[in-house]
Amino acid sequence: MTISEAKAFFISMGCSAFHMCREEPRKYEQYKALGISASLEEQWMAESFLDTYDKVLSGQYAASLWCWHSACAALMSMLQSKDGYRKMLELTRFVASNEVDGNRVVVAETINGRRDTKFRDGLIYGAYDCGMVEEASAFAEIARWLAEHDREPVPNKNSWSIERVDEVRRKTDFIRRALNLGV
Numbered sequence: 001m002t003i004s005e006a007k008a009f010f011i012s013m014g015c016s017a018f019h020m021c022r023e024e025p026r027k028y029e030q031y032k033a034l035g036i037s038a039s040l041e042e043q044w045m046a047e048s049f050l051d052t053y054d055k056v057l058s059g060q061y062a063a064s065l066w067c068w069h070s071a072c073a074a075l076m077s078m079l080q081s082k083d084g085y086r087k088m089l090e091l092t093r094f095v096a097s098n099e100v101d102g103n104r105v106v107v108a109e110t111i112n113g114r115r116d117t118k119f120r121d122g123l124i125y126g127a128y129d130c131g132m133v134e135e136a137s138a139f140a141e142i143a144r145w146l147a148e149h150d151r152e153p154v155p156n157k158n159s160w161s162i163e164r165v166d167e168v169r170r171k172t173d174f175i176r177r178a179l180n181l182g183v
Contacts, residue, residue, distance in 0.1 A: 001030040007044055010036075015045045015075060042079065049075040049084060053091055066106040069095045073110045073123055085127045089135050092123065096142050102160040104150035108168040111143040112175060124175050137181040143172045 113122025
């Protein structure tokens, strides 16, 4: 495996050692044998984030915006970069204004974090923990808007439910109060 092949493998697995090991253990062993530094992996993560960010904003990834938004958010949680959170806020605004009914709730869940609030995951906590209170507040406003404006999708989308939308509203409000971001 060359460094170029290692980079492609790393990015194709979402920049995750866990996914590399689980999905292709033999290939992962070859990857590990190269001794790639954490700083090089971080550089590749940043490149992957910017590539996806650019493609979404330019319309190359017009379908399933929630999926690309989620991928960028996952990279951002590993990178923890102020500039990245600014870009993520821009991307989130774009996705919020272009995503279709039934998928808005998924974007809001990514903003809020998918785990219990004690884990402080998601874009609101990430921005807040980087000292970006205004951006954290903006993420919370977008999450609330997404939940309030998501409508029942066409029948073939079975992941949407009013209970899911209501849970996003409750969680967003809880996070806003907990971080004193206003309600």
